[in-house]
Amino acid sequence: MSTAANKPATIHLSDYQPPAFLISDVQLTVELGEENTLITSLLEFKRNAVDARQVRLHGENLALKNLSVNGIPVPPTEYTLSTTELCFLAPDDDFTVQIVTEIKPQENTALEGLYKSSGNFCTQCEAEGFRKITYFLDRPDVMATFTTTIIGDPDKYPFMLSNGNLDGQGLLHDGRQFYRWVDPHPKPAYLFALVAGDLACVEDEFVTMSDRRIKLQIFVEKGNENKCAHAMTSLKKSMKWDEEKYGREYDLDIFMIVAVGDFNMGAMENKGLNVFNSKYVLASTETATDADYDGIESVIAHEYFHNWTGNRITCRDWFQLTLKEGLTVFRDQQFSADMNSAAVKRIEDVQRLRAAQYPEDAGPLAHPIQPQSYVEINNFYTATVYEKGAEVIRMIHTMVGEDRFRKGMDLYFDRHDGQAVTTEEFVKAIEDGADIDLTQFRRWYLQAGTPEISVSDMYDGDSKTYHLTITQKNGKAEDLSDPLHIPVRMGLLGQNGADLLETETGDGSVLLDLTEKTQKFTFENIAEKPVPSLFRGFSAPIKLSKNPSDDAIDLLFKKDSDLFNRWEAGQRLATKILVDLTDTFGTDKSANNLPEYYLEAFAELMNDHDLDPAFRAAAMTLPGESYIGQQMQVVDVDAIHHSRKSSAKAIGLRFEKELQEIYDRNLGQKDYGRRKLKNTALSYLAATGKEDYISLSANQYKTATTMTDRVAALAKLVETDHSAREEALEDFYSRWEKDQLVIDKWFTLQAVSSRDKAMKDVERLLSHSAFTLLNPNRVRSLVGAFAAGNAVHFHAKSGKGYQFLSDQILALNKTNPQIAARLVSPLGQWRRYDADRQQLMKTELSRILEEENLSNHVYEMASKSLDN
Ligand code: BES
Ligand code: ZN
Numbered sequence: 029m030s031t032a033a034n035k036p037a038t039i040h041l042s043d044y045q046p047p048a049f050l051i052s053d054v055q056l057t058v059e060l061g062e063e064n065t066l067i068t069s070l071l072e073f074k075r076n077a078v079d080a081r082q083v084r085l086h087g088e089n090l091a092l093k094n095l096s097v098n099g100i101p102v103p104p105t106e107y108t109l110s111t112t113e114l115c116f117l118a119p120d121d122d123f124t125v126q127i128v129t130e131i132k133p134q135e136n137t138a139l140e141g142l143y144k145s146s147g148n149f150c151t152q153c154e155a156e157g158f159r160k161i162t163y164f165l166d167r168p169d170v171m172a173t174f175t176t177t178i179i180g181d182p183d184k185y186p187f188m189l190s191n192g193n194l195d196g197q198g199l200l201h202d203g204r205q206f207y208r209w210v211d212p213h214p215k216p217a218y219l220f221a222l223v224a225g226d227l228a229c230v231e232d233e234f235v236t237m238s239d240r241r242i243k244l245q246i247f248v249e250k251g252n253e254n255k256c257a258h259a260m261t262s263l264k265k266s267m268k269w270d271e272e273k274y275g276r277e278y279d280l281d282i283f284m285i286v287a288v289g290d291f292n293m294g295a296m297e298n299k300g301l302n303v304f305n306s307k308y309v310l311a312s313t314e315t316a317t318d319a320d321y322d323g324i325e326s327v328i329a330h331e332y333f334h335n336w337t338g339n340r341i342t343c344r345d346w347f348q349l350t351l352k353e354g355l356t357v358f359r360d361q362q363f364s365a366d367m368n369s370a371a372v373k374r375i376e377d378v379q380r381l382r383a384a385q386y387p388e389d390a391g392p393l394a395h396p397i398q399p400q401s402y403v404e405i406n407n408f409y410t411a412t413v414y415e416k417g418a419e420v421i422r423m424i425h426t427m428v429g430e431d432r433f434r435k436g437m438d439l440y441f442d443r444h445d446g447q448a449v450t451t452e453e454f455v456k457a458i459e460d461g462a463d464i465d466l467t468q469f470r471r472w473y474l475q476a477g478t479p480e481i482s483v484s485d486m487y488d489g490d491s492k493t494y495h496l497t498i499t500q501k502n503g504k505a506e507d508l509s510d511p512l513h514i515p516v517r518m519g520l521l522g523q524n525g526a527d528l529l530e531t532e533t534g535d536g537s538v539l540l541d542l543t544e545k546t547q548k549f550t551f552e553n554i555a556e557k558p559v560p561s562l563f564r565g566f567s568a569p570i571k572l573s574k575n576p577s578d579d580a581i582d583l584l585f586k587k588d589s590d591l592f593n594r595w596e597a598g599q600r601l602a603t604k605i606l607v608d609l610t611d612t613f614g615t616d617k618s619a620n621n622l623p624e625y626y627l628e629a630f631a632e633l634m635n636d637h638d639l640d641p642a643f644r645a646a647a648m649t650l651p652g653e654s655y656i657g658q659q660m661q662v663v664d665v666d667a668i669h670h671s672r673k674s675s676a677k678a679i680g681l682r683f684e685k686e687l688q689e690i691y692d693r694n695l696g697q698k699d700y701g702r703r704k705l706k707n708t709a710l711s712y713l714a715a716t717g718k719e720d721y722i723s724l725s726a727n728q729y730k731t732a733t734t735m736t737d738r739v740a741a742l743a744k745l746v747e748t749d750h751s752a753r754e755e756a757l758e759d760f761y762s763r764w765e766k767d768q769l770v771i772d773k774w775f776t777l778q779a780v781s782s783r784d785k786a787m788k789d790v791e792r793l794l795s796h797s798a799f800t801l802l803n804p805n806r807v808r809s810l811v812g813a814f815a816a817g818n819a820v821h822f823h824a825k826s827g828k829g830y831q832f833l834s835d836q837i838l839a840l841n842k843t844n845p846q847i848a849a850r851l852v853s854p855l856g857q858w859r860r861y862d863a864d865r866q867q868l869m870k871t872e873l874s875r876i877l878e879e880e881n882l883s884n885h886v887y888e889m890a891s892k893s894l895d896n
Contacts, residue, residue, distance in 0.1 A: 036884040040401045041347040048080035049073050051165055051172045060149055060180035060224055067129045067162045075121045085114045087163035093128035114163045129162045137802055137843040145290035148225025150303055152296060155346055155405045158217035168343045169448040171214040178224055179206045185224040191299040193281045211299055216342055221298030223286045230256040234264050237271045242278055247286040255310040258321055262328040269363050274437060276336045289768055292804050292846050295327050297334035307769055315770050317736040318700045330360040344448045346405045350397040351451045354417020371591035372642045378566045383654055385411035386478055390503060392856050392896035394476040398451050403888035406846050419569040420472045426515045426567050428462040436462035468543055469513040477504035479512055483575040487557040494551040494558055498542050516540040517567035520558035525587025528558050536589055537564050559583055564590040585629045595647045601626055603651050606671050607659050613667035622678050634686060642701030645708040653819050663860045665819040676715035687712050707740040714744040726752040739773055746781045771798055772809035779813040786821045787828055790814050801840055804847050811836045815854040827868035834872040838879055845883030856893030
């Protein structure tokens with residue numbers, strides 16, 4: 029904990045030193061108790077730096093009960109203890125250390141280290157939580173084999189789980205039970221896990237490519253056994269996919285997943301024992317939406333894929349985080365694209381990148397995917413490290429193609445299995461294995477900011493040549509950066525919309541290597557003046573400013589053979605219209621007229637039955653408010669909201685008949701895409717404000733057989749002040765009162781409503797009996813959803829929204845600093861707003877910084893948000 033006057037230390041990548049000592053083996057005994065939990069660890073040490081004398085172990089909030097070296101107790105005069113370290117002298121090159129610590133997991137509200145959730149013990153050790161369990165070299169380049177013995181009351185904790193394979197279990201003389209687990213794969217402490225509780229277990233099996241039978245177990249709270257099927261299927265698909273796509277086989281006899289209700293993150297890849305936020309395990313059609321199903325599939329895959337990209341090969345230090353996270357996000361994206369509609373998946377990935385990463389990269393907390401410094405590592409599990417990190421891997425994949433990428437990955441696994449490595453070692457392995465020069469490409473790891481691309485063109489009809497000039501500029505204010513190596517996948521469309529380029533791949537696309545600040549590309553034998561389709565499939569995480577394809581953007585919207593770019597064209601077109609419309613806000617100019625060329629293209633798409641319905645739904649959806657805001661000099665939340673709302677209304681009125689038809693035709697369909705299309709139609713119909721469609725929503729709410737349909741309908745009702753609103757909200761609450769994950773949705777729907785009373789609603793919900801700051805999902809469902817998803821009310825001119833958020837941050841700072849810190853970023857966007865709002869937001873950031881016992885987590889986020 030720190031105050032502004034007592035600044036916490038900054039850790040720099042340039043200060044990295046290999047560990048002075050290594051630990052090769054850990055024998056851990058954990059005696060679980062209601063008052064105290066006792067941890068005894070026996071560590072095999074090895075000197076790693078010739079001149080090292082002092083052993084310095086990490087430890088926080090621990091009561092040290094005993095320290096012995098080579099079996100001899102060390103008296104307190106011969107060790108030193110601080111709030112973060114235990115230091116003593118090494119007797120030799122090799123020695124053993126026994127440490128006994130005592131902790132109180134039941135009082136742990138930060139949910140890091142060993143804690144309790146619904147009466148069960150569980151752990152979260154990444155990044156630096158193991159040091160809250162016992163003293164250790166808690167850094168990822170210290171890898172050890174672990175044997176874990178868990179001891180406790182068999183009635184309270186019939187299941188006792190840890191990493192590796194089960195090596196024994198039984199009863200002790202005193203009536204307590206023990207389970208012993210052996211993990212033969214050396215791992216850093218952050219991958220350690222322990223779970224104990226009275227759980228239900230769902231079991232299955234997977235036969236690997238070399239015919240090994242793996243036991244699969246999902247542990248959930250009793251009563252939830254019937255909500256594990258989708259998670260289990262997703263796990264088996266992931267295991268199969270990693271074998272087929274990357275040749276990676278699972279390496280223990282058992283793979284366990286535990287779902288817990290209190291979890292700071294989404295899920296955690298502990299070796300052989302993944303711990304999940306129950307949100308990413310539990311699903312039934314009545315309680316989970318289609319989006320929830322997708323989330324489960326991708327998070328299960330993500331954590332499973334870490335077994336190779338993260339666990340077998342891990343990070344040397346936390347600056348290398350994108351080594352495992354960027355790569356594993358890329359892998360889970362590939363997996364989901366293979367399992368579902370690839371184009372729709374790509375659209376969703378890009379939407380997420382733009383919504384979360386672009387603002388981060390343009391704001392005070394911008395950092396390269398490999399940061400150079402941090403105060404609190406937990407603040408660096410960011411959209412940049414994850415999503416932009418995945419885009420960087422994807423660009424390499426795009427440049428070398430599927431087969432060579434696989435060769436690069438094979439070499440990476442061969443060369444570094446069992447090691448803790450750097451991103452540089454990854455890039456080198458890909459370079460060697462895939463046979464590509466990535467010298468310039470490496471800059472992506474070191475430069476922050478979203479590159480801005482501008483393009484001009486020239487067609488010479490006489491020589492039938494087409495010239496394209498592409499310029500790149502780093503998006504950060506002063507552009508002192510070196511040019512990046514940017515892969516530009518593109519095609520040329522004729523006036524009828526057909527691809528003009530004949531290419532090897534047959535998809536009408538070529539790949540250009542943009543390596544200079546400004547570069548000219550020439551195309552020969554182009555029969556007519558083409559329309560360029562640039563960055564197909566979003567081949568690089570850049571911002572494309574106005575460019576020649578904008579002049580025929582409706583052609584791209586109607587005809588581009590690249591579905592991503594077809595969607596993108598529709599978004600660009602709509603964004604331009606919506607931004608222009610913000611000018612009419614507050615004037616008496618009618619905003620209900622959308623340009624005819626847009627409506628025409630919209631109609632064409634809406635009625636194109638050859639297209640995947642999920643794609644059609646995505647392409648019919650207007651860009652979100654925050655994306656529109658990103659295109660404005662000063663974000664005007666009210667004007668944006670008005671312009672989007674009135675445009676939706678205009679579309680609803682214009683196409684009322686067609687939308688009703690779509691609604692009727694897709695009602696009651698099992699297909700995910702058709703459900704999405706139907707609910708998109710419902711949105712537009714509801715936007716007309718007609719009473720008929722309030723009834724339609726109310727009726728859909730009442731008769732829904734899936735949570736997708738129920739939530740879609742309720743979301744429409746929650747936007748109104750109609751009596752049907754309260755009726756449905758009450759019904760929803762009483763129907764699902766016992767299901768925490770569903771009640772989270774109930775909070776969120778109200779938190780993001782744009783109706784006038786929303787701020788009051790949110791304040792009232794804060795004192796609702798079901799609200800608690802101690803459960804991260806609940807905090808996200810109300811506070812997080814409000815700050816990130818309710819622009820109009822969060823940015824209310826009164827400043828009440830800002831105050832509300834900082835009040836919650838300060839309260840959470842005391843119990844769960846990680847969650848508190850993650851809520852700061854909306855305030856950090858102050859530069860994007862008008863002067864009054866800027867002042868109000870800065871006032872709240874200063875108020876946060878004045879708090880006496882500010883955690884390092886919140887301190888870093890708030891101080892950087894204010895100063896940088
Ligand atoms: N290793 C992380 C979990 C984690 C994050 C632990 C931060 C400690 C601090 C895990 O693999 C992960 O990335 N989880 C994501 C979900 C994933 C699908 C991107 C998460 O929890 O949000
Ligand atoms: Zn991860």
